[in-house]
Amino acid sequence: MDSLLNISSALFLLIGSFLCISGGVGILRFPDFYTRMHAAGVTDTLATAMILIGLMLQNPDGLVILKLMMILLMTLIISPTASHALASAAVHNNLMPELDKKEDNEKVTSSNP
Amino acid sequence: MKDLFAVIMLSGIYGLLSASFFVAMDAVDVAFTEASVGAGISTLLMLAAITMTGRSEHPVRHKPVLALAVVIVTGSLLIYGTLDMPYFGSAEAPVHQHVAPRYINDSMQEVGVPNIVTSVLASYRGFDTFGEVVVIFTAGMGVLALLSVVRHPKGVAGDIEEIDSLNKSMHEEHLILRIVAKMLIPFILLFALYVQFHGDYGPGGGFQAGVIFAAAIILYTMLFGMSTARRVINQSLIQLFAAIGVLVYGSVGVISLLEGKHFLDYSALSADPVAGQHLGILLIELGVGITVASVMVIIFFNFAGRKDDQQNKENNES
Numbered sequence A: 001m002d003s004l005l006n007i008s009s010a011l012f013l014l015i016g017s018f019l020c021i022s023g024g025v026g027i028l029r030f031p032d033f034y035t036r037m038h039a040a041g042v043t044d045t046l047a048t049a050m051i052l053i054g055l056m057l058q059n060p061d062g063l064v065i066l067k068l069m070m071i072l073l074m075t076l077i078i079s080p081t082a083s084h085a086l087a088s089a090a091v092h093n094n095l096m097p098e099l100d101k102k103e104d105n106e107k108v109t110s111s112n113p
Numbered sequence B: 001m002k003d004l005f006a007v008i009m010l011s012g013i014y015g016l017l018s019a020s021f022f023v024a025m026d027a028v029d030v031a032f033t034e035a036s037v038g039a040g041i042s043t044l045l046m047l048a049a050i051t052m053t054g055r056s057e058h059p060v061r062h063k064p065v066l067a068l069a070v071v072i073v074t075g076s077l078l079i080y081g082t083l084d085m086p087y088f089g090s091a092e093a094p095v096h097q098h099v100a101p102r103y104i105n106d107s108m109q110e111v112g113v114p115n116i117v118t119s120v121l122a123s124y125r126g127f128d129t130f131g132e133v134v135v136i137f138t139a140g141m142g143v144l145a146l147l148s149v150v151r152h153p154k155g156v157a158g159d160i161e162e163i164d165s166l167n168k169s170m171h172e173e174h175l176i177l178r179i180v181a182k183m184l185i186p187f188i189l190l191f192a193l194y195v196q197f198h199g200d201y202g203p204g205g206g207f208q209a210g211v212i213f214a215a216a217i218i219l220y221t222m223l224f225g226m227s228t229a230r231r232v233i234n235q236s237l238i239q240l241f242a243a244i245g246v247l248v249y250g251s252v253g254v255i256s257l258l259e260g261k262h263f264l265d266y267s268a269l270s271a272d273p274v275a276g277q278h279l280g281i282l283l284i285e286l287g288v289g290i291t292v293a294s295v296m297v298i299i300f301f302n303f304a305g306r307k308d309d310q311q312n313k314e315n316n317e318s
Helices: A002-029 A033-058 A062-092 A098-111 B004-024 B028-053 B065-082 B094-110 B116-124 B126-147 B155-169 B175-197 B206-224 B226-232 B235-258 B273-317
Strands: none
Touching: A002 A033, A033 A062, A062 B175, B004 B028, B028 B116, B028 B206, B028 B273, B094 B116, B094 B273, B116 B126, B116 B273, B126 B235, B126 B273, B175 B206, B175 B273, B206 B226, B206 B273, B226 B273, B235 B273
């Protein structure tokens, strides 16, 4: 039982850390605001949730699990909302996604000749 | 850097970073204060300020040579001053010789509060904390005196009309934000109360609790509009509360004076000195919390109200 708990917790923690790292790489390498924000959003919700679940499995103590559950619930509510607010603020200020622009340019250049 | 928005964001990030190094140095109370005040509310208030002043700094023609010279001289003097101080973490430092051991050994018998930081802040150094609260109160009064908006009220009917139109528009803009905020605000307020009254046992206390409480109200104001918030939070009442907090703190001190003890010596409050200390710390933390929360709300309302006034004037002119 103990080893099962340990292995599953380690698995969750590994997935969480992998998502954190990939999110960081995504923020650095993605081309425009929206895709970068998508990377940050994945780090915020899924990676945090995975790490918190991994920590919960590490802890036999009931109170700690309860506190971690509260944190998990709060992050699951707050961080998608924060991402949504950021994205809608960007849309409100007429920031176009990079990929849309490229397609437009291609259309323009292909229609020109 | 000319973009003030970026400057404010950087200062917020700096606040968060210093909060994390306070945690690394095991100063959880300080980290909590820094995270809530430095990274949270001061960033928010400065953002509210740049909505009025504009986003970028005026270009300066002359080069600030004099300022640079003053900064260099002061900085090198300060660094010269640190040379006499003991090395960081050195066991022979005077603070580790008599002050810290005194608190660590005796505070449990004298004050009886498990969180030594709270007992130092509220009991041993109660006078300093009183000064801090008065400073915050004075800041609130200063904002009121300089920036307070004379409202030309549209009357209650006008307000209700505005709120109605706002509620109708709710289904179009900020729908998600408003619903999530409605879900979260009760928890934020509850957490503020927890921080307020759990300060004796864990990290927390009046300053953090007041700031968190004010943050919940400010979140509500930002999402539901000034006129709705003005109906929820009565302006003159909240000004009264700002004064009541300081008065609670001061009157605890005066009571202990009347009992024949020193100013802010809480052991006078009860027959049992330790119980008296508990009661005194609870009361003054309550005073601190009330004052901090109401002053933050006052400052934000006056900043945001001024912005509203500017917009109304522009609308009327155009």
